[in-house]
Amino acid sequence: MDKKAKVLEAALKLFVEFGFHNTPTSKIAKEAGISSGTLFYFFPTKDELVVALYLDIKGKLGCEITESISQATSFKEILKKYYTTTLDWAKEHIAEFKFMEQFNSSPYLKKIAEDEIQKYVKPLKELLQNAIDEGVLKNMDLEILFTLISGHTFSINQYLIISEPQESKREQIISETFDLLWQMISKI
Amino acid sequence: MDKKAKVLEAALKLFVEFGFHNTPTSKIAKEAGISSGTLFYFFPTKDELVVALYLDIKGKLGCEITESISQATSFKEILKKYYTTTLDWAKEHIAEFKFMEQFNSSPYLKKIAEDEIQKYVKPLKELLQNAIDEGVLKNMDLEILFTLISGHTFSINQYLIISEPQESKREQIISETFDLLWQMISKI
DNA sequence: CATATAACTGACTAATCAGTCAGCAAAAGT
């Protein structure tokens, strides 16, 4: 019934398959089972639809992570939760992840306000700063630390999506690569 | 004089600024200072132009790395050369890197044959396998190892491009993050 | 029940785009 959600769903599917270009609004409307006019009733321009889809997905992932982190106690546990939750979410939402990847490395990214982006990374950065101050992590530049963790997570995610290991193997890879990450950033 | 090169140059500039879409062939031709017909004389379709640009850039980076690696002796030295050369090249060719990033996470990637991609990563993978066999690196899955190294390099590169540190600071970051990478993958 | 507002339609359009083509200019070949 919620046609706005239907549009986002259809747009996601088509954008991932064909790219932002090669996905006319007419096809999105058709895929969503609505008229072209309705699409523009909800999203005044195609650009706004693309950005809205990005923020929608980013928000959902953000919620998932925030929730899963809340249950952890030690910093190492929190970070591992962050790591596994991100990878699990990506596995269950491959299209969403591919879309975010495409969006992140496109000129569309510039259309989003800086604080809109920071909103989702700020909590993690604060946790990292605390861990540095408490001597849990190596004393390094916060931005570099954040970059290393995101980069590691992102690349292992790519690997898991491409190689599609069996569940037991997958868990082993996640656990081992987390240990490698932890070894790299933790104090001795 | 070489109009084909002029087209690639103009396309690179515009693709990075506006994306593949929002960059009509007419504007590429104008930017290159040639007629629309000439563009299609060299590149029968827009898609072929995009792919040709990608392979052109990939080739140039590949040459640079191969050359710089040839001077190194120990494996650690080779890997450091690979790391620094990639980061230095990216600094001097920011547009090229942004374009490759955009291309890699777009549906265009599918249009390139698998062996065309492997051509550039095969030499490094062989070096990595040797280093594992010789006990220099931890005994882990080659693909995961490769993923970790590329991911690390890529993310630090992103950081360096965004934060634009001074040359001395930059060298320090590169050296320190390489040590972190080495610590993560080397045996003890 | 009447009225107002919100959700929705789909034919339409102005603009844009990738790609064509007939032909010109210059170099290369014979």
Next chain:
DNA sequence: ACTTTTGCTGACTGATTAGTCAGTTATATG
């Protein structure tokens, strides 16, 4: 000197596209 090939032109076109709008249906409100 003549012919052929290659490089190059730019006006043109058919197809496609984002976005509009006049009007319809559903829902809420008084």
